[in-house]
Amino acid sequence: MATVSDLSLKNRLWYHRYTFRRVDPLPWAAPGPPLTESRVGVVTSAGVHLPVDPPFERVKGGDFSFRWIPEDAAPSEMKCTHPSSAWDRSGVEEDANLAVPLDRLRDLQDAGEIGDLAPRHASFQGSITAPLRLIRQTAPEVAQGMAEDGVDVVILTPV
Amino acid sequence: MGLIAAALEDRGIRTVCLSTMEAIMGKVAPPRWLDVPYPMGFPLGRPLQPVLQKRVLRSAFRLLEERGPGPIRGEYDPENDR
Numbered sequence: 271m272a273t274v275s276d277l278s279l280k281n282r283l284w285y286h287r288y289t290f291r292r293v294d295p296l297p298w299a300a301p302g303p304p305l306t307e308s309r310v311g312v313v314t315s316a317g318v319h320l321p322v323d324p325p326f327e328r329v330k331g332g333d334f335s336f337r338w339i340p341e342d343a344a345p346s347e348m349k350c351t352h353p354s355s356a357w358d359r360s361g362v363e364e365d366a367n368l369a370v371p372l373d374r375l376r377d378l379q380d381a382g383e384i385g386d387l388a389p390r391h392a393s394f395q396g397s398i399t400a401p402l403r404l405i406r407q408t409a410p411e412v413a414q415g416m417a418e419d420g421v422d423v424v425i426l427t428p429v
Numbered sequence: 430m431g432l433i434a435a436a437l438e439d440r441g442i443r444t445v446c447l448s449t450m451e452a453i454m455g456k457v458a459p460p461r462w463l464d465v466p467y468p469m470g471f472p473l474g475r476p477l478q479p480v481l482q483k484r485v486l487r488s489a490f491r492l493l494e495e496r497g498p499g500p501i502r503g504e505y506d507p508e509n510d511r
Contacts, residue, residue, distance in 0.1 A: 290453065298460055299444075299460075361471045361476045413442065428454075
């Protein structure tokens with residue numbers, strides 16, 4: 271478990287100055303099917319994507335865009351273009367399952383522990399300091415797409 | 430991630446967030462989150478360790494059994510998960 275003291279001076283200053291957004295009242299989805307019958311998706315903020323997709327960008331306020339990752343994508347072929355220096359990307363670069371665990375979810379599907387995988391998964395870049403367009407545009411777009419895909423459960427993997 | 434989790438839950442999709450930094454996750458407070466004892470950038474533990482990665486996922490999924498309202502917080506303890 272990381273602590274604030276693990277951050278660089280620059281990022282410690284950011285942590286103490288940043289106003290973290292907390293949703294109130296907190297939405298709570300109704301109980302769904304058992305996990306063995308659930309369709310499972312992944313949303314990461316690791317800035318991981320397929321090589322054919324455009325990289326995430328270092329822009330003022332943070333890049334609020336996202337990339338879809340198809341169900342049959344191979345984590346071994348994914349790229350990480352998250353521009354922040356606040357976290358150690360060596361693990362994700364070695365094994366993108368740390369952020370987009372499609373191989374692990376396939377293992378769990380084969381074992382009958384989950385229903386199946388969502389047909390697409392979503393990758394954002396974290397470090398968004400001006401989240402208004404994320405709130406109004408891209409987060410609802412991903413949620414709507416996953417709802418249309420019949421997704422029951424999402425694992426979120428911030429880095 | 431709390432903002433994205435809220436958008437998903439709003440549309441009836443249950444979420445579990447993996448957390449490597451309690452100081453941030455406690456402020457964001459998504460509906461369900463699992464603290465994991467790994468550095469930032471390693472939410473599923475270690476690279477190329479599928480057994481560990483699946484254990485973390487199973488632990489996260491168990492939070493779906495908790496009754497709301499949230500936030501619901503869990504902790505992954507590898508010493509008690511062998």
